[in-house]
Amino acid sequence: MISINKRLDLHEQKEYVLKVKKCMDTDQWNKFEQSIQYIYEDMMNYEYGLYNDIQINGIRWKKEVGKDYIIYSWLTLEYSLLERIKNYIDKNYIKPSLNNYNSILRKYDYKELQGYCDLVKRRNYSYSNHKDVSVKLKQFNNYDKIYSEFVNYINIYGEFSKQKINWWIVDKTNVKVCPYCNLAYTYNRKEKVTAQLDHFFSKSEYPMFSLCYYNLIPSCPVCNHIKLDNNKKMSSPYEENAFKDIEITWKLAGGNNSDEKTLKELCNEIEINIKSDKEADINNITIMKIDEAYNYHKDYASEIIKKIQTYLNEDSKKLIQSIAFKNLISDDEIERFYFGTYLDEAKNTDRILSKMVRDFTKQYKLMNTK
Ligand SMILES: [Zn+2]
Numbered sequence: 001m002i003s004i005n006k007r008l009d010l011h012e013q014k015e016y017v018l019k020v021k022k023c024m025d026t027d028q029w030n031k032f033e034q035s036i037q038y039i040y041e042d043m044m045n046y047e048y049g050l051y052n053d054i055q056i057n058g059i060r061w062k063k064e065v066g067k068d069y070i071i072y073s074w075l076t077l078e079y080s081l082l083e084r085i086k087n088y089i090d091k092n093y094i095k096p097s098l099n100n101y102n103s104i105l106r107k108y109d110y111k112e113l114q115g116y117c118d119l120v121k122r123r124n125y126s127y128s129n130h131k132d133v134s135v136k137l138k139q140f141n142n143y144d145k146i147y148s149e150f151v152n153y154i155n156i157y158g159e160f161s162k163q164k165i166n167w168w169i170v171d172k173t174n175v176k177v178c179p180y181c182n183l184a185y186t187y188n189r190k191e192k193v194t195a196q197l198d199h200f201f202s203k204s205e206y207p208m209f210s211l212c213y214y215n216l217i218p219s220c221p222v223c224n225h226i227k228l229d230n231n232k233k234m235s236s237p238y239e240e241n242a243f244k245d246i247e248i249t250w251k252l253a254g255g256n257n258s259d260e261k262t263l264k265e266l267c268n269e270i271e272i273n274i275k276s277d278k279e280a281d282i283n284n285i286t287i288m289k290i291d292e293a294y295n296y297h298k299d300y301a302s303e304i305i306k307k308i309q310t311y312l313n314e315d316s317k318k319l320i321q322s323i324a325f326k327n328l329i330s331d332d333e334i335e336r337f338y339f340g341t342y343l344d345e346a347k348n349t350d351r352i353l354s355k356m357v358r359d360f361t362k363q364y365k366l367m368n369t370k
Pocket residue numbers: 178179180181182183184219220221222223224
Protein backbone atom coordinates (compact mmCIF):
# COMPACT_ATOMS: atom_id res chain seq x y z
CA MET A 1 0.00 0.00 0.00
CA ILE A 2 3.06 2.23 -0.19
CA SER A 3 4.24 3.29 -3.62
CA ILE A 4 7.90 3.10 -4.63
CA ASN A 5 8.78 6.42 -6.22
CA LYS A 6 12.45 5.89 -6.90
CA ARG A 7 13.36 5.16 -10.54
CA LEU A 8 16.87 4.23 -11.68
CA ASP A 9 18.78 6.93 -13.54
CA LEU A 10 20.69 6.01 -16.70
CA HIS A 11 23.93 5.31 -14.85
CA GLU A 12 22.14 3.05 -12.34
CA GLN A 13 20.28 1.22 -15.12
CA LYS A 14 23.61 0.40 -16.78
CA GLU A 15 25.02 -0.69 -13.44
CA TYR A 16 22.04 -3.02 -12.94
CA VAL A 17 22.35 -4.66 -16.35
CA LEU A 18 26.10 -5.20 -15.90
CA LYS A 19 25.40 -6.88 -12.57
CA VAL A 20 22.88 -9.22 -14.23
CA LYS A 21 25.38 -9.91 -17.02
CA LYS A 22 27.83 -11.20 -14.41
CA CYS A 23 25.30 -13.94 -13.54
CA MET A 24 25.39 -15.38 -17.08
CA ASP A 25 28.02 -16.94 -19.29
CA THR A 26 28.46 -15.66 -22.85
CA ASP A 27 26.15 -18.32 -24.32
CA GLN A 28 23.35 -17.54 -21.91
CA TRP A 29 23.76 -13.82 -22.54
CA ASN A 30 23.53 -14.25 -26.33
CA LYS A 31 20.65 -16.68 -26.03
CA PHE A 32 18.83 -14.19 -23.82
CA GLU A 33 18.79 -11.66 -26.64
CA GLN A 34 17.37 -14.27 -29.05
CA SER A 35 14.62 -15.16 -26.59
CA ILE A 36 13.56 -11.53 -26.24
CA GLN A 37 13.58 -11.21 -30.04
CA TYR A 38 11.33 -14.25 -30.21
CA ILE A 39 8.63 -12.37 -28.27
CA TYR A 40 9.08 -9.28 -30.46
CA GLU A 41 8.68 -11.18 -33.73
CA ASP A 42 5.10 -12.15 -32.95
CA MET A 43 4.34 -8.88 -31.22
CA MET A 44 5.24 -6.99 -34.37
CA ASN A 45 2.35 -8.71 -36.13
CA TYR A 46 -0.21 -8.84 -33.36
CA GLU A 47 0.31 -5.69 -31.35
CA TYR A 48 2.32 -3.18 -33.29
CA GLY A 49 1.58 -0.24 -30.93
CA LEU A 50 3.19 -2.02 -28.02
CA TYR A 51 6.06 -3.27 -30.16
CA ASN A 52 6.68 0.27 -31.35
CA ASP A 53 6.71 1.73 -27.83
CA ILE A 54 9.28 -0.86 -26.76
CA GLN A 55 11.42 -0.17 -29.83
CA ILE A 56 11.49 3.57 -29.07
CA ASN A 57 12.98 2.64 -25.72
CA GLY A 58 15.39 0.25 -27.50
CA ILE A 59 16.67 2.93 -29.89
CA ARG A 60 17.53 5.14 -26.91
CA TRP A 61 19.62 2.26 -25.55
CA LYS A 62 21.26 1.54 -28.91
CA LYS A 63 22.83 4.99 -28.81
CA GLU A 64 24.09 4.35 -25.28
CA VAL A 65 25.42 0.79 -25.37
CA GLY A 66 25.48 -0.43 -28.97
CA LYS A 67 24.93 -4.11 -29.71
CA ASP A 68 23.55 -5.25 -26.34
CA TYR A 69 20.76 -2.67 -26.46
CA ILE A 70 17.92 -5.24 -26.65
CA ILE A 71 18.87 -6.75 -23.30
CA TYR A 72 19.51 -3.36 -21.68
CA SER A 73 16.09 -2.21 -22.78
CA TRP A 74 14.33 -5.40 -21.64
CA LEU A 75 15.87 -5.53 -18.16
CA THR A 76 15.01 -1.92 -17.41
CA LEU A 77 11.53 -1.72 -18.98
CA GLU A 78 9.35 0.53 -16.86
CA TYR A 79 6.43 -1.09 -15.04
CA SER A 80 3.70 0.17 -17.40
CA LEU A 81 5.42 -1.56 -20.35
CA LEU A 82 5.92 -4.76 -18.36
CA GLU A 83 2.21 -4.78 -17.59
CA ARG A 84 1.30 -4.25 -21.25
CA ILE A 85 3.60 -7.10 -22.32
CA LYS A 86 2.10 -9.32 -19.62
CA ASN A 87 -1.42 -8.52 -20.89
CA TYR A 88 -0.26 -9.23 -24.44
CA ILE A 89 1.13 -12.62 -23.38
CA ASP A 90 -2.08 -13.42 -21.48
CA LYS A 91 -4.26 -12.53 -24.44
CA ASN A 92 -2.25 -14.13 -27.21
CA TYR A 93 -0.68 -17.13 -25.51
CA ILE A 94 -1.97 -18.04 -22.07
CA LYS A 95 -5.72 -17.63 -22.63
CA PRO A 96 -5.82 -19.48 -25.98
CA SER A 97 -3.71 -22.26 -24.44
CA LEU A 98 -6.06 -22.54 -21.47
CA ASN A 99 -9.11 -22.56 -23.76
CA ASN A 100 -7.64 -25.39 -25.79
CA TYR A 101 -6.67 -27.12 -22.62
CA ASN A 102 -10.20 -26.90 -21.19
CA SER A 103 -11.85 -28.09 -24.37
CA ILE A 104 -9.55 -31.13 -24.45
CA LEU A 105 -10.16 -31.89 -20.79
CA ARG A 106 -13.90 -31.72 -21.18
CA LYS A 107 -13.65 -34.91 -23.24
CA TYR A 108 -11.79 -36.71 -20.49
CA ASP A 109 -12.20 -37.17 -16.79
CA TYR A 110 -12.63 -33.47 -16.29
CA LYS A 111 -13.38 -33.64 -12.57
CA GLU A 112 -10.06 -35.17 -11.75
CA LEU A 113 -8.10 -32.69 -13.82
CA GLN A 114 -10.06 -29.49 -13.42
CA GLY A 115 -7.91 -28.38 -10.50
CA TYR A 116 -5.02 -28.21 -12.94
CA CYS A 117 -6.39 -25.56 -15.26
CA ASP A 118 -3.63 -23.24 -14.23
CA LEU A 119 -0.68 -23.49 -16.61
CA VAL A 120 1.89 -23.70 -13.83
CA LYS A 121 0.09 -26.50 -12.06
CA ARG A 122 -0.52 -28.24 -15.35
CA ARG A 123 3.20 -28.33 -16.11
CA ASN A 124 3.94 -29.94 -12.79
CA TYR A 125 1.13 -32.46 -13.11
CA SER A 126 1.86 -36.01 -13.97
CA TYR A 127 -0.39 -37.28 -16.75
CA SER A 128 0.78 -40.85 -16.41
CA ASN A 129 -2.82 -42.06 -16.62
CA HIS A 130 -3.67 -39.63 -19.37
CA LYS A 131 -0.80 -39.90 -21.85
CA ASP A 132 -3.05 -39.04 -24.78
CA VAL A 133 -4.20 -35.89 -22.96
CA SER A 134 -0.61 -34.88 -22.34
CA VAL A 135 0.28 -35.18 -26.04
CA LYS A 136 -2.75 -33.17 -27.11
CA LEU A 137 -2.10 -30.46 -24.55
CA LYS A 138 1.45 -29.99 -25.83
CA GLN A 139 0.16 -29.78 -29.37
CA PHE A 140 -2.32 -27.06 -28.62
CA ASN A 141 -0.34 -25.01 -26.20
CA ASN A 142 1.34 -22.06 -27.87
CA TYR A 143 2.57 -20.63 -24.58
CA ASP A 144 5.00 -23.47 -23.95
CA LYS A 145 7.40 -22.24 -26.62
CA ILE A 146 7.78 -18.80 -25.01
CA TYR A 147 7.90 -20.39 -21.57
CA SER A 148 10.70 -22.75 -22.54
CA GLU A 149 12.66 -19.86 -24.11
CA PHE A 150 12.86 -18.18 -20.72
CA VAL A 151 12.52 -20.88 -18.08
CA ASN A 152 16.30 -21.10 -17.55
CA TYR A 153 16.47 -17.47 -16.50
CA ILE A 154 14.65 -18.39 -13.30
CA ASN A 155 17.91 -20.11 -12.31
CA ILE A 156 19.88 -17.02 -13.28
CA TYR A 157 17.77 -15.15 -10.76
CA GLY A 158 19.08 -17.66 -8.22
CA GLU A 159 22.53 -16.09 -8.76
CA PHE A 160 21.30 -12.65 -7.66
CA SER A 161 22.01 -13.17 -3.99
CA LYS A 162 25.56 -14.43 -4.70
CA GLN A 163 26.24 -11.28 -6.71
CA LYS A 164 24.58 -9.18 -3.98
CA ILE A 165 22.09 -7.85 -6.52
CA ASN A 166 19.18 -8.25 -4.07
CA TRP A 167 21.04 -6.07 -1.64
CA TRP A 168 21.75 -3.52 -4.36
CA ILE A 169 18.08 -3.35 -5.42
CA VAL A 170 16.81 -2.89 -1.87
CA ASP A 171 19.41 -0.18 -1.38
CA LYS A 172 18.47 1.60 -4.62
CA THR A 173 14.71 1.61 -4.06
CA ASN A 174 15.34 3.41 -0.79
CA VAL A 175 12.27 1.73 0.68
CA LYS A 176 12.71 0.86 4.32
CA VAL A 177 9.32 -0.76 4.88
CA CYS A 178 7.44 -3.48 3.03
CA PRO A 179 5.43 -1.63 0.35
CA TYR A 180 2.64 -4.24 0.41
CA CYS A 181 1.78 -4.12 4.14
CA ASN A 182 3.67 -1.16 5.69
CA LEU A 183 3.88 -3.39 8.78
CA ALA A 184 7.43 -4.70 8.58
CA TYR A 185 10.83 -3.19 7.91
CA THR A 186 12.78 -4.39 4.88
CA TYR A 187 16.37 -4.66 6.06
CA ASN A 188 19.74 -4.52 4.43
CA ARG A 189 22.48 -5.65 6.73
CA LYS A 190 26.15 -5.90 5.81
CA GLU A 191 25.41 -7.04 2.26
CA LYS A 192 24.53 -10.44 3.68
CA VAL A 193 20.95 -10.19 4.85
CA THR A 194 18.43 -8.35 2.80
CA ALA A 195 14.70 -8.05 2.15
CA GLN A 196 13.10 -10.67 -0.04
CA LEU A 197 12.35 -9.70 -3.62
CA ASP A 198 8.85 -10.46 -4.75
CA HIS A 199 8.46 -11.17 -8.46
CA PHE A 200 5.38 -9.05 -9.07
CA PHE A 201 4.56 -11.13 -12.15
CA SER A 202 5.48 -14.54 -10.81
CA LYS A 203 8.61 -16.12 -12.22
CA SER A 204 6.95 -19.51 -12.50
CA GLU A 205 4.25 -18.22 -14.85
CA TYR A 206 6.12 -15.33 -16.50
CA PRO A 207 9.82 -16.32 -16.47
CA MET A 208 10.49 -13.67 -19.14
CA PHE A 209 10.21 -11.02 -16.41
CA SER A 210 12.25 -12.86 -13.81
CA LEU A 211 15.26 -10.52 -14.20
CA CYS A 212 13.46 -7.25 -15.02
CA TYR A 213 14.25 -4.59 -12.43
CA TYR A 214 10.73 -3.14 -12.16
CA ASN A 215 9.27 -6.60 -11.60
CA LEU A 216 11.28 -7.02 -8.40
CA ILE A 217 9.65 -5.66 -5.26
CA PRO A 218 11.54 -5.56 -1.95
CA SER A 219 9.05 -7.03 0.50
CA CYS A 220 8.70 -8.71 3.86
CA PRO A 221 8.84 -12.55 3.92
CA VAL A 222 5.16 -12.82 4.91
CA CYS A 223 3.87 -10.71 2.00
CA ASN A 224 6.21 -12.42 -0.44
CA HIS A 225 5.08 -15.83 0.73
CA ILE A 226 1.36 -15.14 0.95
CA LYS A 227 1.23 -13.51 -2.49
CA LEU A 228 2.91 -16.43 -4.25
CA ASP A 229 1.47 -17.33 -7.64
CA ASN A 230 -2.01 -16.18 -8.29
CA ASN A 231 -3.39 -14.80 -11.51
CA LYS A 232 -5.67 -12.09 -10.15
CA LYS A 233 -4.84 -8.55 -11.15
CA MET A 234 -3.02 -6.83 -8.30
CA SER A 235 -1.53 -3.35 -7.84
CA SER A 236 2.23 -2.92 -8.13
CA PRO A 237 4.07 -0.42 -5.93
CA TYR A 238 5.69 0.80 -9.19
CA GLU A 239 2.37 1.79 -10.77
CA GLU A 240 1.64 5.43 -11.42
CA ASN A 241 -0.35 6.62 -8.36
CA ALA A 242 -0.04 3.18 -6.81
CA PHE A 243 -2.44 2.48 -3.94
CA LYS A 244 -3.64 6.07 -3.83
CA ASP A 245 -7.27 4.94 -3.36
CA ILE A 246 -6.49 2.67 -0.41
CA GLU A 247 -7.76 3.96 2.92
CA ILE A 248 -7.29 2.47 6.39
CA THR A 249 -10.29 3.28 8.59
CA TRP A 250 -11.56 2.24 11.99
CA LYS A 251 -15.01 1.72 13.43
CA LEU A 252 -16.10 1.00 16.97
CA ALA A 253 -18.67 -1.59 17.97
CA GLY A 254 -20.40 0.61 20.58
CA GLY A 255 -20.71 3.92 18.70
CA ASN A 256 -17.97 5.78 16.92
CA ASN A 257 -17.11 8.58 19.35
CA SER A 258 -13.58 7.58 20.31
CA ASP A 259 -13.21 10.58 22.68
CA GLU A 260 -15.68 8.97 25.10
CA LYS A 261 -13.81 5.66 25.28
CA THR A 262 -10.94 4.58 27.46
CA LEU A 263 -7.92 3.07 25.78
CA LYS A 264 -9.06 -0.38 26.90
CA GLU A 265 -12.58 0.13 25.51
CA LEU A 266 -11.13 1.35 22.24
CA CYS A 267 -8.96 -1.74 22.00
CA ASN A 268 -11.92 -4.04 22.67
CA GLU A 269 -14.30 -2.33 20.27
CA ILE A 270 -12.12 -1.31 17.36
CA GLU A 271 -12.33 -2.94 13.96
CA ILE A 272 -9.88 -1.88 11.30
CA ASN A 273 -11.01 -1.83 7.68
CA ILE A 274 -8.93 -1.33 4.59
CA LYS A 275 -10.82 -0.22 1.52
CA SER A 276 -10.31 0.96 -2.02
CA ASP A 277 -12.50 1.55 -5.09
CA LYS A 278 -9.91 -0.15 -7.28
CA GLU A 279 -10.38 -3.85 -7.89
CA ALA A 280 -6.63 -4.49 -8.13
CA ASP A 281 -6.06 -2.83 -4.72
CA ILE A 282 -8.83 -4.93 -3.19
CA ASN A 283 -7.11 -8.04 -4.55
CA ASN A 284 -3.87 -6.98 -2.84
CA ILE A 285 -5.74 -6.56 0.44
CA THR A 286 -7.69 -9.81 0.27
CA ILE A 287 -5.03 -12.08 -1.19
CA MET A 288 -2.35 -10.84 1.19
CA LYS A 289 -4.77 -10.77 4.16
CA ILE A 290 -3.73 -7.20 4.94
CA ASP A 291 -6.76 -6.30 7.08
CA GLU A 292 -6.29 -9.47 9.08
CA ALA A 293 -2.72 -8.35 9.76
CA TYR A 294 -3.83 -4.88 10.88
CA ASN A 295 -6.55 -6.22 13.16
CA TYR A 296 -3.81 -8.14 14.91
CA HIS A 297 -2.49 -4.75 16.09
CA LYS A 298 -5.65 -3.33 17.68
CA ASP A 299 -3.74 -2.19 20.77
CA TYR A 300 -1.44 -0.09 18.65
CA ALA A 301 -4.34 1.25 16.57
CA SER A 302 -6.28 2.37 19.64
CA GLU A 303 -3.19 4.10 21.05
CA ILE A 304 -2.87 5.99 17.80
CA ILE A 305 -6.46 7.22 18.05
CA LYS A 306 -5.85 8.41 21.62
CA LYS A 307 -2.66 10.12 20.53
CA ILE A 308 -4.51 11.92 17.74
CA GLN A 309 -7.24 12.95 20.19
CA THR A 310 -4.72 14.45 22.61
CA TYR A 311 -2.54 15.93 19.88
CA LEU A 312 -5.44 17.80 18.30
CA ASN A 313 -6.65 19.16 21.63
CA GLU A 314 -5.45 22.77 21.89
CA ASP A 315 -4.37 22.57 25.55
CA SER A 316 -2.33 19.40 25.19
CA LYS A 317 -0.90 20.57 21.88
CA LYS A 318 0.53 23.63 23.65
CA LEU A 319 1.95 21.40 26.36
CA ILE A 320 3.50 19.00 23.83
CA GLN A 321 4.96 21.93 21.92
CA SER A 322 6.49 23.46 25.01
CA ILE A 323 8.03 20.13 26.07
CA ALA A 324 9.34 19.63 22.55
CA PHE A 325 10.75 23.18 22.46
CA LYS A 326 12.59 22.65 25.75
CA ASN A 327 14.08 19.46 24.33
CA LEU A 328 15.27 21.07 21.10
CA ILE A 329 12.64 19.30 18.97
CA SER A 330 11.67 21.60 16.13
CA ASP A 331 8.12 22.26 14.83
CA ASP A 332 8.95 20.19 11.76
CA GLU A 333 9.98 17.24 13.89
CA ILE A 334 7.20 17.42 16.44
CA GLU A 335 4.69 15.11 14.70
CA ARG A 336 7.30 12.46 14.11
CA PHE A 337 8.42 12.79 17.72
CA TYR A 338 4.86 12.42 18.95
CA PHE A 339 3.52 9.75 16.61
CA GLY A 340 6.77 7.88 15.99
CA THR A 341 6.25 8.33 12.26
CA TYR A 342 5.73 10.94 9.58
CA LEU A 343 2.32 12.32 8.70
CA ASP A 344 3.76 13.47 5.39
CA GLU A 345 2.80 11.09 2.59
CA ALA A 346 6.08 11.59 0.74
CA LYS A 347 7.94 10.04 3.68
CA ASN A 348 5.67 7.01 3.90
CA THR A 349 8.43 4.67 2.83
CA ASP A 350 10.51 5.21 5.98
CA ARG A 351 8.43 3.99 8.90
CA ILE A 352 6.09 1.10 9.56
CA LEU A 353 2.38 1.88 10.12
CA SER A 354 2.86 5.38 8.72
CA LYS A 355 -0.17 5.01 6.46
CA MET A 356 -2.44 3.95 9.33
CA VAL A 357 -1.38 6.97 11.42
CA ARG A 358 -1.96 9.32 8.50
CA ASP A 359 -5.33 7.84 7.49
CA PHE A 360 -6.55 7.69 11.10
CA THR A 361 -5.64 11.39 11.58
CA LYS A 362 -7.64 12.25 8.45
CA GLN A 363 -10.62 10.21 9.67
CA TYR A 364 -10.47 11.72 13.17
CA LYS A 365 -10.41 15.27 11.82
CA LEU A 366 -13.30 14.50 9.47
CA MET A 367 -15.42 12.97 12.26
CA ASN A 368 -14.81 15.95 14.51
CA THR A 369 -15.60 18.68 12.03
CA LYS A 370 -19.01 17.24 11.22
ZN1 LIG B 1 4.74 -7.03 3.99
